[in-house]
Amino acid sequence: MRLRTSGDGPWWRPRVSTEALAALASAWFVLVLNGSLWGAVQAGSGSLRVLLSLGVAVFALHALLFGLLCWGRLARPMLALLLVVSAFAHWYMTRYAVVLDPEMIRNVLATDPAESRELVSVRMLLHALLLGVLPAVAVLLTRPLPARSWRRALLRRAGFLLAMALLAAGALGVSSQGVFSLMRSDPALRYKITPGNYIVSLVRVLQPSKVRGPVQAVGADARRPPEALARRPRLLVLVVGETVRGDHWGLNGYARQTTPELAARGVINFPDVTACGTSTEVSLPCMFSPFGRERYDRDAIRGHESLLDVAARAGVDVLWRDNQSGCKGICVRQRSETMGPADAAALCADGRCFDEILLSGLQARVDAVPGDALIVLHMLGNHGPNYFERYPPKFERWTPVCRTAELGRCTQQEIINAYDNAILYSDAVLGQLIDLLAKQQGHDAAMLYLSDHGESLGEYGLFLHGAPYSIAPKPQLHVPMTLWMSPGFVAGERLDAACLRETAKRPASHDHLFSTVLGVFDVQTSVYRRQRDLLADCRAR
Template sequence: MSAVGSARPTFPAVAGPILAAWRGPWRRLGVSLGSEQLALLASLYFAAAFNLPFFSAAIDSGGLQGSDGWIAGVGLFVAIVALHFILLGMLFTRWTAKPVLIALLLSGALATHFMRDYTVYFDTDMIRNILHTDGAESGELVTSSLLPDLLLRGLLPALLVLRVRIRRRTWRRSLLIRAGSIALAVLLAAGAILVSFQTTSSLMRNHRELRHLITPGNYLVSLVRVAVEDHRDPEGPRTPVGRQARVVGRPAGAKPRLLVLVVGETVRARNWGLNGYARDTTPALRRIDPVNFGNVTACGSNTEVSLPCMFSNIGRADYDKRRIENSESLLHVLEHAGIATHWFDNQSGCKGVCESLAYTSLAHADDPQLCDGDHCLDGILMGGLDAALAGGDADQVVVLHMLGNHGPAYFKRYPPDARAYLPDCTSEELVRCNRSQIVNAYDNAIRYTDAVLAGLIARLQADATHDTALVYLSDHGESLGEDGVYLHGLPYAIAPKVQTRVPMVMWFSPGLVASRGLDVGCLRRRAIKPASHDNLFSSVLGLMQVTTPEYDPGLDLFRGCVRASG
């Protein structure tokens, strides 16, 4: 057969007529609208398609009950339309209207999916979590259930927007129409709220978190606030903390001390075996019998808040995000006192806690048994401990930052041979699993954390060159479907206790108990009482015998359980 005879039609020859046939009627669908008309249609669509989680939460709160409830609901709908019209009115021009609207349609579809399926509130802390989450963790949230929402709520309306022609007007006429439209929207929003002011104001005052469900205004406002707060002109170096710190009362001739701080991820107190959970999720630690603190409150419901807070002397009661971020941390105080620190990370960084200090990421280590290219199991942190034990004869505090129970892919946080509870959820889409399967996967991940902690303690027990201690403390908890809530990061004021109650355990070598004069029985009695992240700063300083004006004896968990040494 000749080359000519075997020639096949080219792609343009085949696809050209098809595309031409499709473009014809598609072009006829195009309409001509003014920017204000497009903004009004978009605002109506936002209120109807993106704000179902808001109205559902408002109804569930009981704030729309009573004879005025339906009036308040209609008023809120009109107010949401008007407020988004005002927002779009400030963003839309003849050149920006279509790209801005398409971006909002796509992002709003994504936001609605996560609000509906995971009960996410898009406040500033959640936006920071999103911006600071690494690609591998974010990829676990991109699942097949996301595609229908993105297609139906976002992509299809975006295609329609492409067919819109924005009318041209003189700038004077445009300015007049825009100003009048925004003024009318302001009056309409005010009127809609005033119609049932008592009901509406009571709802929004008693349930302030609901504003973080009004989409897309929620994430736009939060994104602007984060940009303003996080990108202000730099104020210079961090505020010094503990520059006068020094070690006092260290016994002469004692072995060098090594304190290992293990920071857990997303482990909640309710599922911690040592806390009396129905399942023994901590069998290895139970055999070791560490000091277990059963009532510990986290500083935040997400890592971005909790991690800097727990290493700060400011704490939750006087929480000030900017002040904490601009101040030196516990690790800096230890360095000022002459105690070496090193942060070994199997997650997304130290969130500024170890800035300018020794830091090593193990999250993408080359270990075929523990790493898959995207994540490493927490057993990889044993390498950080080994490095610390070989680090000389000076006192050290080493932080091991776990990946722990980071969701939604709990099944990726433990090896296949650690599947103690079956059937476990092996999907990143929690909606595809029943609650029992989700809890099984979550508990399996805790059992692996238990095994890792026991392995670290065994390594410390085998070391004869240091007096050693290990403190494990999770950064925050997790929701596993209670009341329809999943994952974590709800605003602290409304976060359920499963997101803010965390486990904490302590283990000490006999050498440290002796050299520090530690009364472990006394400490066990203290462990029955409430504690919090606020205790970490002063407790570590107290254990390491660091004196500094920032030390608060009232927050030192060891105070009263050690004898004076000299």
């Protein structure tokens, strides 16, 4: 049956001005897709006056923004796209308490297909359908008002923009003291305003980098003295863990012994270590740079060589083995391997592999290097939210466990159980690695393990990681670090083990990694800082 239409078109495709659509979309965002914002405002202020004033201001400011951006035939598709994207943003903000600042947007853009698949669920798709897709379809079904002269259209748009600007100013003026006080007390609040949060953050992320020209050299003067070339070769396996928080590390005194294998192997543990950032995208480049968190500058870090380049320039053989989402630009000038089913099919399923795959063929790689070698193993570790998929069934010691990516549907204890089981498996892999290194005949071997950042497991309603560094909770910044050394390595480094155990009790950070690794290989360079070398004070002089 064909619907009859009047001369002005079918009833189900009404004519609506772009200004009216902008106002309706803004009202939908305020009333439906900003739950995280209103929850934070209520918790931070508790004032109904501030809540209402901010609500009106957010409505007016978004309508003003849409009035500036949405013109002509692109207006409806643009509003529809914002509705759909905002529905997904609302899902993750309300389920995981994420903040859509520029660093989080970088994390989203860097997410690989395997990570994306784990975050998809039927409930998420239904959420996006009801709150995003259906409103977007409604917007697309409307038709613009009949064409008028460009002068009248421009005047109408100017009047709309002026009205929204005055409305926003008036709303903020009513409760300016309360609103701005709230904004100062919660710096992340502005990144909870949807869709302005991800629009502004995306614009900032897509801005051209300040870095120009080729990557700048770091440690161009790097060399090793003759005595370093004459001694027995050294092998350092640097293991970068993923999302392991320090207070769940058994060696740090956690109530559960999540690290029994390491505890049985006489390792040296560093209990007070702080990460460079709260996400892999930030922490990984940061910890391998000479800048670190102390002199953090994202563009400078990306525009300069990494620790791996300095070590390679000094004659150390470098290899990166990855079981995660890549090296974030650190290893692009060095040898690297991405592990997969071809390396050990039994350890892989659905695009993911257990971390034991990093040990597959590792001995052959070591045997192929006659001199000093630095091998980095990048673990999948405790990458969330599917902690229950990070370990084989035999490591499920603590039950019941959360078996869904929707962490809000699980109890906190179920989440913790799955998370701790994943650490237990990482510990077993590290134990196997130490046993392999202990058997080396051609090298004095050592292993240094440290996690890239921590994780929130429901504390204060937060899940996962990626909080802005300035307000990040301790669980996202406190990470484990553990060192194992063979007797030959200790003797060759002339290390006092008792001294090192005492030194390990001091606060440390990712900033110590750069100079510590250079010190292991006796690399002499102007970028080496003795005070940042964790082993320096315990070497015989």
